[in-house]
Amino acid sequence: MNPPTIALLTDFGTKDAYVGMMKGVISTMNPDAKVLDITHHIRPQQVAEAAFVLWSAYRYFPEKTIFVNVVDPTVGSKRKIIVVKTPHHTFIAPDNGLLDLILAENEVYHAVSVTNPQFFLKHISPTFHGRDIFAPVAAHLSTGIAPAAMGNNTNLQHRHTSFVSVEKSGIHKGKVIYIDHFGNLITNIRIAKPFLITTQFLDYDFDSLKRTYSDVDKGQPLCLIGSSGLLEIAVRDGNAKDFFGVKDGIGLELEISVN
Amino acid sequence: MNPPTIALLTDFGTKDAYVGMMKGVISTMNPDAKVLDITHHIRPQQVAEAAFVLWSAYRYFPEKTIFVNVVDPTVGSKRKIIVVKTPHHTFIAPDNGLLDLILAENEVYHAVSVTNPQFFLKHISPTFHGRDIFAPVAAHLSTGIAPAAMGNNTNLQHRHTSFVSVEKSGIHKGKVIYIDHFGNLITNIRIAKPFLITTQFLDYDFDSLKRTYSDVDKGQPLCLIGSSGLLEIAVRDGNAKDFFGVKDGIGLELEISVN
Amino acid sequence: MNPPTIALLTDFGTKDAYVGMMKGVISTMNPDAKVLDITHHIRPQQVAEAAFVLWSAYRYFPEKTIFVNVVDPTVGSKRKIIVVKTPHHTFIAPDNGLLDLILAENEVYHAVSVTNPQFFLKHISPTFHGRDIFAPVAAHLSTGIAPAAMGNNTNLQHRHTSFVSVEKSGIHKGKVIYIDHFGNLITNIRIAKPFLITTQFLDYDFDSLKRTYSDVDKGQPLCLIGSSGLLEIAVRDGNAKDFFGVKDGIGLELEISVN
Numbered sequence: 001m002n003p004p005t006i007a008l009l010t011d012f013g014t015k016d017a018y019v020g021m022m023k024g025v026i027s028t029m030n031p032d033a034k035v036l037d038i039t040h041h042i043r044p045q046q047v048a049e050a051a052f053v054l055w056s057a058y059r060y061f062p063e064k065t066i067f068v069n070v071v072d073p074t075v076g077s078k079r080k081i082i083v084v085k086t087p088h089h090t091f092i093a094p095d096n097g098l099l100d101l102i103l104a105e106n107e108v109y110h111a112v113s114v115t116n117p118q119f120f121l122k123h124i125s126p127t128f129h130g131r132d133i134f135a136p137v138a139a140h141l142s143t144g145i146a147p148a149a150m151g152n153n154t155n156l157q158h159r160h161t162s163f164v165s166v167e168k169s170g171i172h173k174g175k176v177i178y179i180d181h182f183g184n185l186i187t188n189i190r191i192a193k194p195f196l197i198t199t200q201f202l203d204y205d206f207d208s209l210k211r212t213y214s215d216v217d218k219g220q221p222l223c224l225i226g227s228s229g230l231l232e233i234a235v236r237d238g239n240a241k242d243f244f245g246v247k248d249g250i251g252l253e254l255e256i257s258v259n
Numbered sequence: 260m261n262p263p264t265i266a267l268l269t270d271f272g273t274k275d276a277y278v279g280m281m282k283g284v285i286s287t288m289n290p291d292a293k294v295l296d297i298t299h300h301i302r303p304q305q306v307a308e309a310a311f312v313l314w315s316a317y318r319y320f321p322e323k324t325i326f327v328n329v330v331d332p333t334v335g336s337k338r339k340i341i342v343v344k345t346p347h348h349t350f351i352a353p354d355n356g357l358l359d360l361i362l363a364e365n366e367v368y369h370a371v372s373v374t375n376p377q378f379f380l381k382h383i384s385p386t387f388h389g390r391d392i393f394a395p396v397a398a399h400l401s402t403g404i405a406p407a408a409m410g411n412n413t414n415l416q417h418r419h420t421s422f423v424s425v426e427k428s429g430i431h432k433g434k435v436i437y438i439d440h441f442g443n444l445i446t447n448i449r450i451a452k453p454f455l456i457t458t459q460f461l462d463y464d465f466d467s468l469k470r471t472y473s474d475v476d477k478g479q480p481l482c483l484i485g486s487s488g489l490l491e492i493a494v495r496d497g498n499a500k501d502f503f504g505v506k507d508g509i510g511l512e513l514e515i516s517v518n
Numbered sequence: 519m520n521p522p523t524i525a526l527l528t529d530f531g532t533k534d535a536y537v538g539m540m541k542g543v544i545s546t547m548n549p550d551a552k553v554l555d556i557t558h559h560i561r562p563q564q565v566a567e568a569a570f571v572l573w574s575a576y577r578y579f580p581e582k583t584i585f586v587n588v589v590d591p592t593v594g595s596k597r598k599i600i601v602v603k604t605p606h607h608t609f610i611a612p613d614n615g616l617l618d619l620i621l622a623e624n625e626v627y628h629a630v631s632v633t634n635p636q637f638f639l640k641h642i643s644p645t646f647h648g649r650d651i652f653a654p655v656a657a658h659l660s661t662g663i664a665p666a667a668m669g670n671n672t673n674l675q676h677r678h679t680s681f682v683s684v685e686k687s688g689i690h691k692g693k694v695i696y697i698d699h700f701g702n703l704i705t706n707i708r709i710a711k712p713f714l715i716t717t718q719f720l721d722y723d724f725d726s727l728k729r730t731y732s733d734v735d736k737g738q739p740l741c742l743i744g745s746s747g748l749l750e751i752a753v754r755d756g757n758a759k760d761f762f763g764v765k766d767g768i769g770l771e772l773e774i775s776v777n
Contacts, residue, residue: 013440076471128486181531212594272699335730
């Protein structure tokens, strides 16, 4: 039988021992669990960024993966920690919107508010539930304990997703929702099938969608459908964030015209 | 039986292949060992920082974990490499103070100076003992070879720890010893039980200890007991290092008054 | 039997979920594979840097390791993806020079151009072959499928390596090819046996090779043979890149005189 997989997503960075401690706790409680990192470099307290990164990645993980998501600005307050079981996976997160994009496209089998201290570490620091609650709960789930044991059923708020699905011609507005390591500007415009599309971003006009970076000359910007199916602005062998002189960039608007 | 666990702590960063090579060596010599990272982002040559990070993390790792610690400014000189066996763990480190905080709170079963080249790689680079000595020694220990085989017993110098234990009322002085990824300023003041405490740091007065970040308004600074049991100065949804305009920050003093 | 090992080298960074997705794909297709990271911090699109880092590391990995190398500026174009089997390892990379240093010192058993979509993910993004082609191909290879199944044999171009092998006296010229996390300047001068060597770099003269950092005083620069056997310029307890005020530094020339 395959080992249970636990995937971690946090804003803890890798400079401190925080992630190492979580892995130590999981390994202590279930040595058979396989732990994979999604990333630990979500910008501190940026829940929406975490929601996007989790959404972009989760479908590539094994069936039954337990996703542990800790971007938790109100750690230690009365905010809930939820365990959500969907047909293919299990998700643990603070109830702060981090799972919104997952909930928008997955049926929920169970949703539980985690309250049973039997599954926590004995001493709970009010500022590090990642180590003291999330990690041990994930380890217990990975041994086969049902979410129902962790607490009572809870209702989930279904919030709207931020994707703009482009399915017919006309003018559509969107915005930048994420900038990756390469400086690619990833937008909330989801394009289901290939269209003839022109894009206006800042004072730049793109007269078509390209397929890949090398469809333009080195150093030139382009518009393409990125690896998550979202419209993306990039620069071949370069960095679109720098090219456009963007500082933060999240929220910058763009307009596309579909013929 | 559980796989043996090896935990790594270095100042090697993750930009180069140095950590990868250590894992390659361990995996070659003992494919069954499970390797976990504590961190590789100790600032170059900062032994005291490594000592703190190791201390903050080690108790969360499985029984019998072998901790490999390589922050080693005098690599290749006559400084010793030591293996220390405590009731629950084994530690390998240069004999440069990196284990001081561990030695202060653990009984030592054996302490050995590593000298037996039978357990090293064949070719030893004078500048990369992490790959050529620490990793293979850890791999051999993880197969069950006793530390005694690695060299002769050695005496350990017990140095004073840097924690200020606060157990009664009065004025106590401490200092910042570590700044984490979130900009939290972690001090050497260890608070055993809850007191009414006021804190003076730079020109700021904190009139009480808070429990967690969300006990103050967004952007406001606070004083709390952090997840390692040490007094910590933080900013809710912000960065205390930036808030206080601190450049390095290690060594900055603070004064607490306990009623 | 030992688990198959897959080692990853990319320029993806660790901020996004890109590396996590690759590990998710591998883990889905072959849960028994052990995945090790070499690094994901090759500077974006720097193929020569990737070639050097891979070369410096590969010999320390287990027999039969499958090395997955994704620094791929022309992803999605007609550039080939190759699988190369050598006596001890298997390498997957774009056919862009990334394997040059490996090919210069290893016999090639098979070299295949990867074209068989049966071993890819079903949907291929033109911009993320790491996830959609490299990772599933590696996973399939790790289950024992032969490279020959992946596509047709291909001819490899043997390009010259950039090392200057110093085997006799005289004047030799070289250059900086890599700068590591510590600011050490690593050159392409490979020194087989110890010589009396003087080095001229920028306006600095080194009158001898040192053995290790602590052979000079703190803060002083030195010349030594680094852990990969290449001449290296370093600063004890410091950073040579900063010491010499080097901005990029790759390509800076030096001259050595061997007596």
